[in-house]
Amino acid sequence: MSDTRGPANRGLAAIRRPADLRGLDPAQLEHLAAEIRGFLIKAVSRTGGHLGPNLGVVELTIALHRVFDSPRDTLVWDTGHQAYVHKLLTGRHTGWDRLKKTGGLSGYPSRAESEHDVVESSHASSSLSWADGIARAEMLTGRDRHVVAVIGDGALTGGMAWEALNNIAAGADRNVVIVVNDNGRSYSPTIGGLADRLASLRLQPGYERMLEAGKHTLRGTPVVGPALYAGLHALKAGVKDAVSPQELFSDLGLKYFGPVDGHDIAAMESALSRAKRFGGPVIVHAVTRKGNGYPPAENDEAEQMHSPAAFDPETGAPTGKPSTGWTDVFAQEMVELGHRRTDVVAITAAMLGPVGLEPFARAHPDRCIDTGIAEQHALTAAAGLARGGMHPVVALYSTFLNRAFDQLMMDVGLHREAVTLVLDRSGVTGSDGPSHNGMWDLSILGVVPGMRVAAPRDEPTLREELAEALAVADGPTALRYPKGSVITSIPALRRIGGAGDAGVDVLHEPSDGRSSVLMVCVGAFGELGVAAARRLEQQGVDVTVVDPRWVLPVPRALHDLAREHDLVVTVSDCGTHGGFGSALSDALRGDEIDVRQRDLALPQTYLEHGSRDDVLARTGLTAQDVARRVTEWAAAAVPGVAATVGTRVEYPEQSR
Numbered sequence: 001m002s003d004t005r006g007p008a009n010r011g012l013a014a015i016r017r018p019a020d021l022r023g024l025d026p027a028q029l030e031h032l033a034a035e036i037r038g039f040l041i042k043a044v045s046r047t048g049g050h051l052g053p054n055l056g057v058v059e060l061t062i063a064l065h066r067v068f069d070s071p072r073d074t075l076v077w078d079t080g081h082q083a084y085v086h087k088l089l090t091g092r093h094t095g096w097d098r099l100k101k102t103g104g105l106s107g108y109p110s111r112a113e114s115e116h117d118v119v120e121s122s123h124a125s126s127s128l129s130w131a132d133g134i135a136r137a138e139m140l141t142g143r144d145r146h147v148v149a150v151i152g153d154g155a156l157t158g159g160m161a162w163e164a165l166n167n168i169a170a171g172a173d174r175n176v177v178i179v180v181n182d183n184g185r186s187y188s189p190t191i192g193g194l195a196d197r198l199a200s201l202r203l204q205p206g207y208e209r210m211l212e213a214g215k216h217t218l219r220g221t222p223v224v225g226p227a228l229y230a231g232l233h234a235l236k237a238g239v240k241d242a243v244s245p246q247e248l249f250s251d252l253g254l255k256y257f258g259p260v261d262g263h264d265i266a267a268m269e270s271a272l273s274r275a276k277r278f279g280g281p282v283i284v285h286a287v288t289r290k291g292n293g294y295p296p297a298e299n300d301e302a303e304q305m306h307s308p309a310a311f312d313p314e315t316g317a318p319t320g321k322p323s324t325g326w327t328d329v330f331a332q333e334m335v336e337l338g339h340r341r342t343d344v345v346a347i348t349a350a351m352l353g354p355v356g357l358e359p360f361a362r363a364h365p366d367r368c369i370d371t372g373i374a375e376q377h378a379l380t381a382a383a384g385l386a387r388g389g390m391h392p393v394v395a396l397y398s399t400f401l402n403r404a405f406d407q408l409m410m411d412v413g414l415h416r417e418a419v420t421l422v423l424d425r426s427g428v429t430g431s432d433g434p435s436h437n438g439m440w441d442l443s444i445l446g447v448v449p450g451m452r453v454a455a456p457r458d459e460p461t462l463r464e465e466l467a468e469a470l471a472v473a474d475g476p477t478a479l480r481y482p483k484g485s486v487i488t489s490i491p492a493l494r495r496i497g498g499a500g501d502a503g504v505d506v507l508h509e510p511s512d513g514r515s516s517v518l519m520v521c522v523g524a525f526g527e528l529g530v531a532a533a534r535r536l537e538q539q540g541v542d543v544t545v546v547d548p549r550w551v552l553p554v555p556r557a558l559h560d561l562a563r564e565h566d567l568v569v570t571v572s573d574c575g576t577h578g579g580f581g582s583a584l585s586d587a588l589r590g591d592e593i594d595v596r597q598r599d600l601a602l603p604q605t606y607l608e609h610g611s612r613d614d615v616l617a618r619t620g621l622t623a624q625d626v627a628r629r630v631t632e633w634a635a636a637a638v639p640g641v642a643a644t645v646g647t648r649v650e651y652p653e654q655s656r
Contacts, residue, residue: 011031011032011035012032012035012036012039012088012093013093015032015088015089015091016091017090017091018065018066018069018070018089018090018116021062021065021066021089022066026265026266029062029265030265032062033058033059033062033265034293036058036085036088037055037058037293037294039088039096040054040055040084040085041055041294041313042313043096043097043099044099044308044311045310045311045312045313046097046310047096047097047098047099047100047101047104047310048099048100048307048308048309048310048311048431049084049099049100049107049307049308050081050082050084050107050306050307051291051294051297051305051306051307051308052290052291052297052300052303052304052305052306052307053081053082053152053183053290053306054081054082054083054084054085055290055291055292055293055294055297056082056181056183056262056288056289056290056291056292056304057082057085057150057181057262057288058085058263058292058293059262059263059264059265059268060150060179060181060262060263060268060286060288061085061086061089062085062089062265063265063268063269063272064086064148064150064179064268064272065086065089065090066265066269067269067272067273067276068146068148068177068272068276070090070116071115071116071118072145073145073146073147073148074118074131074134074145074146074147074148075116075118075148075150076118076119076127076130076131076134076147076148076149076150077109077119077127077150078124078125078126078127078128078149078150078151078152078155079108079122079123079124079152079155080107080108080109080119080120080121080122081107081108081122081307082150082152082181083108083109083117086109086116087105087113087114090114090116090117091114092105092113092114100431100432100433100609101431101609101610101611101614102608102609102610102611102614103610106120106433106609107431107432107433107609108120108121108122108432108433108435118130118134120433120434120435121435122432122433122435122436123399123400123402123403123435124152124154124155124158124350124373125151125155125156125157125158125159125160125161125373126160127149127150127151127155127161128149128151128160128161128164128165128168128178129160129163129164129167130149131147131148131149131164131168131176131178132164132167132168132171132174132176134147135147135168135171135174135175135176136171136174138174138175139171139173139174144175145175146175146176146177146276147174147175147176147177148176148177148178148179149176149177149178149179150179150181151178151179151180151181152180152181152182152183153180153181153182153183153184154350154372154373155373156180157350157372157373157374158372158373158374159374159376159377165178165249165252165254166252168254168281169252169253169254169281170253171280171281172253172280172281173279173280174280174281175276175279175280176280176281176282177272177275177276177281177282177284178254178281178282178283178284179272179284179286180258180283180284180285180286181262181286181288182259182262182285182286182287182288183287183288183289183290184290249283253281254281254282254283255275255278255280255281255282255283256282256283256285257271257274257275257282257283257284257285258271258283258284258285258286258287259285259286259287260284260285260286260287261286261287262286262287262288263288263289263292268286271284271286272284290304290306291304291305294316295316296311296315296316296317297316300316302353302358303353323485324459324485324486325483325484325485325486326424326462326481326482326483326484326485326486327354327355327356327424328356328486329459329462329463329486330355330356330395330422330424330462330466330481331356331357331358331359331360332359333462333463333466333467334346334356334357334359334360334393334466335359335360335363335364337466337467337470338360338363338364338367339363341391341470342367343389343390343391344367344390344391344393344470345367345368345369345385345390345391345392345393346360346361346364346367346368346369346392346393346395347368347369347370347371347378347381347382347385347392347393347394347395348369348370348371348378348394348395348396349370349371349372349373349374349375349378349396349400350370350371350372350373350374351395351396351397351400352368352370354397354424355395355396355397355422355424356395356424357395369381375396375400375401375403375404375407376403376404376406376407378394378396378404379394379404379407379408379411379412379419380407380411380412382394382412382417382419383407383411383412383415383417383419385419386412386417386418386419387415387417391418391419391420391470391473392419392420393420393422393470394419394420394421394422395422395424396421396422396423396424397423397424397425397436397438398423398424398425398426398427398438398440398441398480399425399429399435399436399437399438399440401421401423401440401441401444402440402444405444408421408444408445408448408476409447409448412448412476413448413449413450413451413475413476416450416474416475416476417475417476418472418473418474418475418476418477419476419477420466420469420470420472420476420477420478420479421445421476421477421478421479422466422478422479423438423441423478423479423480423481424438424481424483425438425482425483426438426439426441426455426480426481426482426523426573426574427439427480427482427483427523427524427573427574427602428482428483428573428602428607428612428615428616428619429482429483429612430483430609430610430611430612430613430614430615431609431610431611431612432609433607433608433609434606434607434608434609435606437602437607437615438480438482439573439574439575439602439607440574440575441478441480441574442480442551442552442572442574442575442578442579442580442583443574443575443577443578443579445478445552446552446578446579446582446583447578448476450475450476451475451476451477451478451552452469452472452475452476452477452478452550452552452553453477453478453479453480453550453551453552454468454469454477454478454479454480454502454549454550454551455479455480455481455522455523455524455548455549455551456479456481456523456524456549457487457490457505457507457521457523457524457525457526457527457547458486458487458488458489458490458524458526458527459486459487459488459489460489461505461547461549462479462481462486465479465549465550466479468502468550480523481523481524482523482524482573482612483612484612487524487526487527490507490526490527490530490547491507492505492506492507492547493505493506493507493508493509494506496546496557496560496561497555497556497557501555501556501557502549502550502555503549503555503557504546504547504548504549504555504557504558504561505526505546505547505549506544506545506546507521507526507529507530507545507546507547508529508530508533508534508543508544508545509543509544509545510537510542510543510544514542515542515543515544515565516541516542516565516566516567516634516638517536517541517542517543517544517565517566517567517568517569517630517634517638518543518544518546518561518562518564518565518567518568518569519532519533519543519544519545519546519569519570519571519630520546520548520558520568520569520570520571520580520584521545521546521547521570521571521572522547522548522551522570522571522572522573522574522580523547523551523572523573524573525571525572525573525621526545526547528571528621528622528623528626529545529547529571529626530545531623532545532571532623532624532626532627532630533545535623535624535627536627536630536631536634539627539631541630541631541634541638543630544561544565546558546561551572551580551583552580552583553583553587554583554584554587558584558587559587559588559591559593562584562588562593562595562597563593563595565595566595566596566634566637566638566639567595567596567597567598567630567633567634567637567638568584568588568595568596568597568598569597569598569599569600569626569629569630569633570584570597570598570599570600570601571600571601571621571626572599572600572601573601573602573616573621574601574602575601575602575603575604576599576601576602576603576604577604579599579601579602580599580601581597581599581600581601582599584597585597585599596633596637598629598633600620600621600626600629601621602619602621603619607619
């Protein structure tokens with residue numbers, strides 16, 4: 001009996017697994033694509049999330065799941081923020097009201113959510129290496145399966161992608177399908193030579209149609225037809241080489257299909273089906289439009305609503321209360337520094353807007369460099385700029401510094417070049433999950449000899465410490481600050497520092513200046529430390545709270561302060577292994593200062609997604625939790641404290 005159900009009742013609610021897509025007719029598929037767009041706009045408008053990239057891959061993702069058999073065939077997304085449609089088509093219809101929040105769906109693929117999700121990391125340019133490895137495993141174990149990597153043109157600017165392509169091309173018998181999702185953008189417009197080639201191809205959509213029409217005519221011409229067609233085919237290859245990335249793919253030994261309209265389900269299915277049948281590595285070049293089908297995103301020239309906060313679904317306008325972020329303060333200060341110093345050059349890796357360098361680029365366009373997704377190149381190019389007499393400022397998300405560790409160590413550090421790193425979203429970012437938390441940076445930076453690291457606690461110290469970093473001419477420096485609204489001001493009572501020290505700020509101390517506990521709070525945790533100290537005062541525990549300002553190397557002033565106290569407690573938003581607590585402990589031992597020390601930091605694990613406040617609460621980094629732990633430690637370490645307070649104190653929950 002034939003299925004007479006129409007598009008309206010064969011919609012998203014009926015799609016529980018990819019196989020449910022295969023019985024839909026073209027009209028039903030069109031209706032489904034529109035329904036998915038509406039669903040995503042409504043869901044993301046409430047929570048915020050990666051909207052633009054997902055609106056651009058609706059038809060592409062439907063076609064993928066109609067042609068390939070996930071999870072038997074493996075799908076890898078690069079980057080994973082474009083996998084929302086994939087989540088819906090693999091049965092995840094609930095949890096969107098808490099997208100990227102505790103208990104809700106991850107904003108990236110998640111093995112815990114579905115067997116259809118394989119690669120969770122959201123760092124770009126890695127999908128092709130994953131695909132190569134998985135395809136090799138399938139071949140070695142005798143499994144006839146396909147591996148599909150969906151990679152954006154922005155991610156193709158990363159060198160790792162080309163290392164993988166070189167290896168994939170060597171395996172002519174491996175079933176690897178590479179779908180290049182070419183929307184001309186990463187966060188912002190894709191830059192570089194590859195981007196120019198892809199753009200040229202997008203601007204000439206007729207040449208494939210011309211060839212296709214011509215070959216039928218010429219092949220039908222007696223005697224000379226086949227020869228003429230062969231000549232035209234050679235000409236076509238030459239034209240493609242002139243205006244497209246054909247030589248980058250075909251000359252590697254990779255079959256190339258494209259360009260294909262990524263918003264035409266039938267065209268995408270046709271190209272993907274041919275790629276599936278080919279029996280070797282294939283590139284399918286899909287041209288898409290980020291934000292497609294939602295006018296506010298299409299008209300957002302800067303980012304196509306790449307990752308908006310909550311917004312009005314009718315207008316696209318943000319609904320949250322505007323606030324000044326750490327990134328905003330850095331952006332303002334960089335422009336001013338650029339006016340004052342002609343040697344200051346800004347560098348970023350495809351993150352011009354997110355790290356706050358767009359104002360600098362407008363004010364000083366000849367001194368702003370976007371390398372594409374190429375952190376390794378960015379660091380070594382910065383070393384070269386410093387060698388040439390400039391002072392480069394490399395602004396990255398903290399988590400992406402991981403990608404350039406060798407260049408930091410052996411190009412910048414070894415040569416003691418005056419390069420300043422600005423690490424945005426250090427510590428807990430929260431909502432983007434484990435691969436975006438910037439909790440590893442101090443562990444990495446602490447390995448580099450001669451590295452100096454500052455952690456501003458508020459707006460004035462961010463401005464102050466950035467200027468101090470740019471004044472350093474004999475080696476690398478770094479600033480790290482968190483995501484979110486900047487703390488307006490946490491005034492210092494006084495600054496302590498000896499010769500050669502940048503100074504340690506005292507933020508809180510007893511009225512008589514005498515305390516038994518020294519609390520050393522890194523960066524924005526200065527605010528938390530002061531709040532905890534006020535709680536502790538109520539329990540009879542006297543605490544001095546200090547902000548070291550420059551956390552690496554450990555300031556000499558902290559050595560002197562530690563000698564004067566019975567207990568030292570560090571509070572930092574980095575991992576426990578190789579973090580600030582470890583650095584201070586090593587420094588005090590080296591100076592033969594025997595003082596009890598306890599460290600409060602992030603556990604050395606991959607932290608699940610949730611709001612920043614939720615993650616900090618889960619890890620015990622709130623004023624209430626810190627006060628409780630310090631009370632317990634002080635009772636054991638400080639003479640007389642145990643008689644004053646119990647070893648466990650209950651604080652009112654509402655005052656957290």
